[in-house]
Amino acid sequence: MADIKEAADALSVTSEGLPTIVWYPGHMAKAKRLISDNLKLVDVVIELVDARIPVASANPMLKELIGRKPRLIVLNKMDLASPAITKAWVSYYRSQDIAAVAVDAAQGRGIKELVKLTAKLAAGKTNRLENKGAKARAPRAMVLGIPNVGKSSLINRLAGKVKAKAENRPGVTRAKQWIHIEGGFDLLDMPGILWPKFDDPMVGLHLSYTGAISDEAIDTEPVVLRLIGWLRENFSRDLINRYKLELGGGESLPEDNVELLELIGRKRGHLEKGGIVNHDKTKKLLLKEFRAGLIGKYTLDLPPDKPEVQETEAENNGTGSKEDSRD
Ligand SMILES: Nc1nc2c(ncn2[C@@H]2O[C@H](COP(=O)(O)OP(=O)(O)OP(=O)(O)O)[C@@H](O)[C@H]2O)c(=O)[nH]1
Ligand SMILES: [Mg+2]
Known part of the structure; x- marks a missing residue:
């Protein structure tokens, strides 16, 4: 299990002795490139945030990074967060035209809705491709999130539903592993590590x-x-x-x-x-x-x-x- 310290370049302290994160621009650019390379492979991005800290666990640059690609915000660890505020967060995102769902990846709550929403968001892209005459294919998604937010738990939870049926698809750059999520989409079997905001x-x-x-x-x-x-x-x-x-x-x-x-x-x-x-x-x-x-x-x-x-x-x-x- 990684943590922010491993993903960050350095952990520092403020004058009050509180932790703050220091990133070096060169390393940041490299991380960005790594994410955008993988983003090319998918139709929809599943962004995992911690339901207890949707601001601190989000990546402020993700929106810019993914451009117009559909994004689903998943508030994970809902079992640990205030139910009323989680509800308020979901409505807030929806009021901003951002698809959002709350889940508990450890216990499996909310996963069905997550699959449904991801499939719906991704379908727009595959339908467009088909209309242009391309061969039909399942929509593709990937999971992004900061360290420890529950990416592996979510992927395992989704994969578990189909007994971790992984396949190696030829024709995809560097032969990535995909997991087929029944009734839904193909999931890139490799989570992307995001960095949190660092100036606050x-x-x-x-x-x-x-x-x-x-x-x-x-x-x-x-x-x-x-x-x-x-x-x-x-x-x-x-x-x-x-x-x-x-x-x-x-x-x-x-x-x-x-x-x-x-x-x-x-x-x-x-x-x-x-x-x-x-x-x-x-x-x-x-x-x-x-x-x-x-x-x-x-x-x-x-x-x-x-x-x-x-x-x-x-x-x-x-x-x-x-x-x-x-x-
Ligand atoms: N209570 C609760 N714990 C969760 C949930 N999802 C994940 N966890 C726990 O959070 C911790 C981190 O989960 P991981 O799935 O390893 O997170 P990750 O994002 O893959 O972490 P890295 O690979 O280190 O970046 C583990 O102890 C999980 O059991 C959840 O919905 N509720
Ligand atoms: Mg992990």
Whole structure:
């Protein structure tokens, strides 16, 4: 499994100690060429983004790269994202005339609709070819996405439906492997790695929260402290429930993120001699549980036309009825 660090040229930090990505123009041009070479082979592009961070996990240059080729945006890992905000994202894309669908490639949710939509988008091209007298062929698609977004899971999930029937087609440049997806299209059996946006510190932060940037590559302390702050501001009820942070009457969570981290650490018994909290243990726990959706199902990037969704979500989460099932 690759991560952003391997795809990027360098990982750097901002003045606040937050991760940011540095790309060199030469390497970027090479990556672009690699993608455009493969793009030539397909009729439709399946762009995978992480439903929790549709902005941070998207490639801002893809639109320009693929030109007028049909594109389907797939919001993967929907099982970990806020259902209401995922819905809002799908409507947003559709309002922009971009086909979009939410899926869970790990469990197979949404895959049928994905196949249907891809076939429909690609059919325009093959129909045009046939009208010009070319021999009929199945439409072709490829999967693109940043590291760790679920490209292999999606390809396996699609291939699994037809028992991974792969074939080596002659006549195609460098004899690529294609998987025939029944009732749908031919899928290029090789995902294209995209690079995420790199000029916005929020992007690095959100990629770290969700694990697209591996923890070994960065100092997780400032990242986890920001995450704790975000959770406290938006979903304090979830934190209280998950970590059983019983507070005295009228008391609220500590404003200080380090204090809150230590409170959680103490609750989980992450103590060393002298009653000092082992920050490292608590940081790892928080990241693991956040990424697994155990604290709650959150979407960090909001659609441009729906900034108010997060608030509604926070209110809904505060009702307490679903917390029991999370332990
Ligand atoms: N919860 C959840 N996890 C998923 C989903 N799709 C993929 N994953 C997990 O995400 C991780 C990365 O998935 P991969 O399919 O390896 O992602 P990839 O894009 O091929 O990654 P690289 O090859 O490293 O670029 C794995 O641990 C998967 O099990 C999903 O829909 N839901
Ligand atoms: Mg992969």
